[in-house]
Amino acid sequence: MNTQRVWFAFFIVLALTLNFGFFVGEIDNPHHHNPYEFFLALIVSLIATVLKVGDRSHLGAVLLATSLVADFQLIAAAVIWGYASQVTGEVSVAVLASVVSLAGGAMLANLTSVILLIAETIQLKR
Amino acid sequence: MSSNDRGRTRIRGAAMWLLLLELRTPLITLIITYSISVLGLVLIPGMTPEGTTYHLSFLDAFYVVSYTATTIGFGETPHPFTSEQKLWMLVVMYSTVISWLYAIGSVLSVISDPAFRRLRAHQRAVNRIASQKLPFWIVCGFGGAGSQLIRFLDQSNIRCVMIDSNQARADVAKLSDLTYELDHLVGDVAEPQTLVDAGVQSALCRGVLVLTDQDQVNLTVATNTRILAPRVPVYARSGTDANTRNLRSFDTEVVIDPFRVAARSVTQLIRKPCAFALYHELVDPDLNHIDVVEMPAEGHWVICADGRLADTVVEAFQRDDIPFCLVSNQAPKDKRSVTWVQGLGTEARTLRAADIAQAAGILAGTNDDGDNLSILLTAQAENPQLITIARRNKPTSEPVFGRGHFTYVLREGRMIAQEMYARITTPVLHQFLGQLESMPEALVEGIIQKLQTRLGDQRPELSHFDLVLDSQNAPGVLPFVNTARTPKLGDLLIDPGFGYPAMPLICLLLVRLNGDLVPFPGDGLLLAEGDRLLFWGAMGSHHRLQFLVQREDLFEAVLAERHRVYSQ
Numbered sequence: 001m002n003t004q005r006v007w008f009a010f011f012i013v014l015a016l017t018l019n020f021g022f023f024v025g026e027i028d029n030p031h032h033h034n035p036y037e038f039f040l041a042l043i044v045s046l047i048a049t050v051l052k053v054g055d056r057s058h059l060g061a062v063l064l065a066t067s068l069v070a071d072f073q074l075i076a077a078a079v080i081w082g083y084a085s086q087v088t089g090e091v092s093v094a095v096l097a098s099v100v101s102l103a104g105g106a107m108l109a110n111l112t113s114v115i116l117l118i119a120e121t122i123q124l125k126r
Numbered sequence: 127m128s129s130n131d132r133g134r135t136r137i138r139g140a141a142m143w144l145l146l147l148e149l150r151t152p153l154i155t156l157i158i159t160y161s162i163s164v165l166g167l168v169l170i171p172g173m174t175p176e177g178t179t180y181h182l183s184f185l186d187a188f189y190v191v192s193y194t195a196t197t198i199g200f201g202e203t204p205h206p207f208t209s210e211q212k213l214w215m216l217v218v219m220y221s222t223v224i225s226w227l228y229a230i231g232s233v234l235s236v237i238s239d240p241a242f243r244r245l246r247a248h249q250r251a252v253n254r255i256a257s258q259k260l261p262f263w264i265v266c267g268f269g270g271a272g273s274q275l276i277r278f279l280d281q282s283n284i285r286c287v288m289i290d291s292n293q294a295r296a297d298v299a300k301l302s303d304l305t306y307e308l309d310h311l312v313g314d315v316a317e318p319q320t321l322v323d324a325g326v327q328s329a330l331c332r333g334v335l336v337l338t339d340q341d342q343v344n345l346t347v348a349t350n351t352r353i354l355a356p357r358v359p360v361y362a363r364s365g366t367d368a369n370t371r372n373l374r375s376f377d378t379e380v381v382i383d384p385f386r387v388a389a390r391s392v393t394q395l396i397r398k399p400c401a402f403a404l405y406h407e408l409v410d411p412d413l414n415h416i417d418v419v420e421m422p423a424e425g426h427w428v429i430c431a432d433g434r435l436a437d438t439v440v441e442a443f444q445r446d447d448i449p450f451c452l453v454s455n456q457a458p459k460d461k462r463s464v465t466w467v468q469g470l471g472t473e474a475r476t477l478r479a480a481d482i483a484q485a486a487g488i489l490a491g492t493n494d495d496g497d498n499l500s501i502l503l504t505a506q507a508e509n510p511q512l513i514t515i516a517r518r519n520k521p522t523s524e525p526v527f528g529r530g531h532f533t534y535v536l537r538e539g540r541m542i543a544q545e546m547y548a549r550i551t552t553p554v555l556h557q558f559l560g561q562l563e564s565m566p567e568a569l570v571e572g573i574i575q576k577l578q579t580r581l582g583d584q585r586p587e588l589s590h591f592d593l594v595l596d597s598q599n600a601p602g603v604l605p606f607v608n609t610a611r612t613p614k615l616g617d618l619l620i621d622p623g624f625g626y627p628a629m630p631l632i633c634l635l636l637v638r639l640n641g642d643l644v645p646f647p648g649d650g651l652l653l654a655e656g657d658r659l660l661f662w663g664a665m666g667s668h669h670r671l672q673f674l675v676q677r678e679d680l681f682e683a684v685l686a687e688r689h690r691v692y693s694q
Contacts, residue, residue, distance in 0.1 A: 035184065039161070039164070039165065039184060040161075043158075047158070050150055050154050053146045054146055082183075
């Protein structure tokens, strides 16, 4: 067993699970979407990106691309949320809906990542 | 082909990937310390001045952590911190500042790493070569021959890419004074990848010039090029006959053996001094005048040499029937037919044994520059009338050899550069040099005298150039070809200016479209379309000639003038 592979898979799966946890619930209900969970999803997604850097195979490149998509979506969501709460002063239903939908998009990217990881693992010969 | 392309892109991105790999740990450390710090600040309750508790927003927390980590330290916002917050801030300060400095330090150490810099420089060179728009030659080895040849070719507007295994030499190459920026790769030329990086497979690559002084390396480069790019010609230096045969066995286009070139030059100087002077003026862009050495009619030659130079020179002297006495430590191969004096030649005693007082000239050709100078100085003291030929081994000895008043100095690098230059610049030049080998000395003397009469009492710098009579290069001449007024060669040598003076030029060779060669053609020769001409004369006069052949009206005026002179 390779410790590096464990951490690699751990962060990729954790990015998806946290992202899913934030995403589920009614899209416009603030009680269903925890900001701390969102924060953790963003951090874990960033760590997963850094871990994917340096693998120069074709699969590695696609994995890195999916992670970059997830980061981009989550950072966009964070900026919208932060701007609404700090500058406008009010998180409206429309703002929350767009934050959650952006996170939903990020979740799809993370899901692709996990599928690729599973596909690679299954192909692996002992 | 596709696997090659992938290999190349991989190499191209290598430096960036190396940087990212090195930065993986520092980046993750940075992300983790930042996120823990931000989370802590958000979770720990603060107190407003009015006494109510509040939580920092993520934005405030990220702001505070960011300016703390970068040691900017704007202070406590939005309200002064409570003791709990201060305790947490202590943790934040030490952990984030350290991880921040660690990350920055890692970036700087990777960037300033010599291996990383070399990789980057290599990549930049490879990228520049790949985006090259003009044809180029690959020169392997930036020694005496390589640097000289790159300079010679630059004077004919031919570009080069240089490969050398030595970083110091590459730095010298960077400083060389050329009209373009010389791309140089530092790497082992014997490795195929280096050749590929230098662009051997590019459609613009005109040939590979292998000039290192190791025969085995030259051989490897030649074979690699044959396989990697079969259409690219290889010009190689070879130091032994066995290696020459080996290179020729797989059709290496040009093999130049500096020892054979040296032996040929020396015998040419002795037997045909005019051909020697003309040859060297033509093949050396640095030599712009013609000096014919006056050879004494009688006397033998003293050859102080050993090793391969002694063998090749003795062979050449015997072939041309030049009397000589060999001074060397080793006995010659063929003892019976060679007069041999054992010794080094640096002492007057040995030279007297070789009868230096009656000799016509001396060749100092040992492989030590100090010995060669000593031989020549001793010999000149014994017989001041001697013709002196020196062999210079190290380019660093040039100042002494240049000022030494020797008749001729054999410089290996320069000889190789001259030989290759003659073959690369224009095919007509090489064809003429082939004719020159077998031309009688009296004819060559006639050529030189003919130019001297055309030049009159002026002694301009000389150069050569070629002209093709086709619609692109000579649109002014073509309309008259194959008519009643078909131009003759002499018509080209008239200046269209006031009074129609003769141009300071002569034609050395005319090559017909079907490949027929007319060496040293007469003025009355009729011109035909597709003729290729090699002219030789005052430097800069080719501008006048090109001006004449471009303009139909000017050329017609010249023809009319000729006709008027003839009919009188």
